[in-house]
Amino acid sequence: MQAARIAPSMGRQLLRLGSGSSRSSALLGQPRPGLSWRPYASGAAQESKSFAVGMFKGQLTTDQVFPYPSVLNEDQTQFLKELVGPVSRFFEEVNDPAKNDMLEQVEETTMQGLKELGAFGLQVPSELGGVGLCNTQYARLVEIVGMHDLGLAIVLGAHQSIGFKGILLFGTKAQKEKYLPKLASGETIAAFCLTEPSSGSDAASIRTSAVPSPCGRYYTLSGSKIWISNGGLADIFTVFAKTPVKDTATGAMKEKITAFVVERSFGGVTNGPPEKKMGIKASNTAEVHFDGVQVPSENILGEVGGGFKVAMHILNNGRFGMAAAMAGTMKGIIAKAVDHAANRTQFGEKIHNFGMIQEKLARMAMLQYVTESMAYMVSANMDQGSTDFQIEAAISKIFGSEAAWKVTDDCIQIMGGMGFMKEPGVERVLRDLRIFRIFEGTNDILRLFVALQGCMDKGKELSGLGNALKNPFGNASLLLGEASKQLRRRAGLGSGLSLSGTIHQELSRSGELAVQALEQFAAVVETKLIKHKKEIVNEQFLLQRLADSAIDLYAMVVVLSRASRALSEGHPTAQHEKMLCDSWCTEAAARIRENMAALQSDPQQQELFRNFKSISKALVERGGVVTSNPLGF
């Protein structure tokens, strides 16, 4: 059934995959990532439940977003409540982020305490010695970590969010039983080794190689990885290396990436000194060298040559955690800003009475609200078993990291000179935060992902239309539907989409804004796809704007959903949430309208892009600023 619904092109992938992943994860109660895999994002276009996929097509796919999902059952909620208290207390009483930052490592007592809490195996099933949390529960705890100490969050994240996530997702039963118990208890630490000097996002330029032995029992791994979080502490490494793979179709040997689980005890694994960094100093970042390491073939993660997929899945599955951590960070920062604003007196008045401070605080609250809503929406979708959350996860990472930066920056602004000092601890957060816009796919690259993945799904729909046109009588209903849609759009009638009924009526105005924005957005996506076709991949000025609007749009829907739930369930903060939601929707809709109008019909937009191109070209040619000093020397 599942296979039948998948686009035919995926069929082969699925077949190849079937044998590889069938042995896994019944044990975990987690959705099997292997099924219905397609490049970069899963789920076939036709029946995608993802809102983000739908919005590129001009559809309101509300299955995943309305009502705001709550996936935890009684027991899980109870369990989580029991965990939140001790973890919060631990971070307030035991951990000292300033000291970790100064020492450039996590204090031993803290590490020990975390291990006892089980913080190193939050998502490892309880049979294997972990806490066995689902994604939503995990997000809630990560939020607490993010609120207090981002350096420590990296240590934990690099360990379990990416470090051994590969074993969780793709490991065989034997691999899981061998490694997970020790990793869950924190006895061994894991690290994720992908980045190389020559390879950031470019998987094809990975130089680390793994050569199979003639007997086929082990692989000899050689190469260097850089900027590996936990690189100096870890005993278990998820390493990506090129292996020669025989192409089944042509019989030619090809270099493909394979993921390995490498133990430090195999010998030949060395690491460089800890790197000096701007932020997240508490975490250990180091080069890791593999020099003729003999890795047994049973330590291959997934299948031989399937490392690309493994890497992508690990990264996709880890992103929601970052958004959750950022939501926590913002919460902590906002508390500091409010505390200052409420107590600082200038001109005989508390500064929170000044409009400029008020606007800053309000915006901070909005950004936090949106990020939090996104993080739990995505984690809940993943827990629901959705395989189609990649765009949303990327959006939450982009939005979260940028929102947190803005909030922390504004907090320092509110605090004035005080914020600049080390003592309140805000500057450390700002330093720590910076990396979140860079690692695990820089926000720029993720924006391209958001825009291109969305366009790809929309493009498939258009291709379908193109094929339908070749046989107009056989596809009359499809063509008539499309024709009526186009007619409505031309006539300015709108697409007939509406959120009324799905959202609380007090939010109907914001709902209308969201629907309008969606229509504008979808219209532009369609025009641009038809205009550029495949070449849209190279139109990065355009893609960036599409991604920005997609992010705004998704954010609108997410807060609409959450505020609707608050209103209909009569939460005490419902009216406050309504204000946050309405304010966000008003501003976001205006941004989308402006962006889309410019892309659609502003002749100056093209000129602007050309100017950007030429200016940057000139800078590169001159090796810096082109203009001379106004003084002339």
Added chain:
Amino acid sequence: MSWAQAILLARGLSRGWGGICSTALTGAPFSQVTPQAPRGLHCSTAAHQPDSPLVPRPPEPQRGLVKALAPHEELFRQAPDGVRDKASFVQAVQNFTQYNVHKRGHVDFIYLALRKMREYGVERDLAIYNLLLDIFPKEVFRPRNIFHSIFLHYPRQQECGIAVLEQMENHGVMPNKETEFLLTQIFGRKSYPMLKFVRMKLWFTRFKNINPFPVPRDLPQDPVDLARLALRHMEPDLSARVTVYQMPLSKDSTDATDPTEPHIIGIQSPDQQAALAHHDPARPIFIEGPFSLWLRDKCVYYHILRADLLPPEEREVEEIPEEWNLYYPMQLDLAYGRSSWDDYEFNIDEVEEGPVFAICMAGAHDQATLAKWIQGLQETNPTLARIPVVFRLSASSGELLASSSGLEEPPLTPPEGREEEENNQQRQQQSQS
């Protein structure tokens, strides 16, 4: 002297009769003679009424024929010292109007003048056309009642007016307000020339820029500039570079002792350069030509440097590796064209005939000259040194005058028959509109 004049007169006569016969044959309802009477009538209603009965009637048409036709030719022949320019043309027209106050035979004169315009080089001059229209007597041919305007009123005159406008159209001359004013004065608003005028006004503006690759009206005389223009005209890539490999040596300096210095001008786009760089040196490339290219009424010849298309099994498909970018798709899997007959894969550089690497225009079409071009090309395309070049020069290939006009002077202005030139001009016009 006198018999020479007599021959001329006789010739004019026969021409006049020919004209009459032809109009009669082509189905025009009135021949030349009959409209004379009504015109006379109209004239008589005007200023000349008292004179008309005094003039002896019968000899008039005869004298008119003999005298009116002969001076027309003469008007154009009597240009001082044979200079044929706008001034002398205007002079001729003015002579006619001065000489013939009654504008007798003005239709013939206008037809004649239209034919002569090209000789005087004024065929694109709007003022001249207006001047010709001005010859028509005003108010006389305007329809006075509904029957006039229903039936062709003064058909010969109207046809003549249309002929003027048509020649304007053929030369792409846009009529102006003055033309309109003249036409309303002469034929009135409800007349065929006016209809023609209105249509010209409408369509000229719409078709003015219909040719996306316009050829300038006045082509450069210098063969180097002309070649530059022609190459740019052929090469679709705007970033292509025109290189002058050899300037023509003027005849005076070498004095025909060294005639082997013709101009060589080539064009190559960056894409072509890249394609040539990737060309397998084991496969020969060919110089082919000369091929002709018409720029308005000039024919130029060019050669191309091309290779055969690789057999399909050896074609390397440059594909984006499937697993390249960890984070986002580098290639969209969009297999759609807007309709089944649109071919978006078509690439002007990779045609079925094989890739073209460069184009050149040279003053001579022999192997030695073209070898110099290849030498010049090697500076920017070092791989060319390793690729065997085969000359496939066809001698005939529609070259009009290469043999007769010598080597240095390529047949830029082929002295072909007038008709042929006219045909060509018409073809150009058609392709432009």
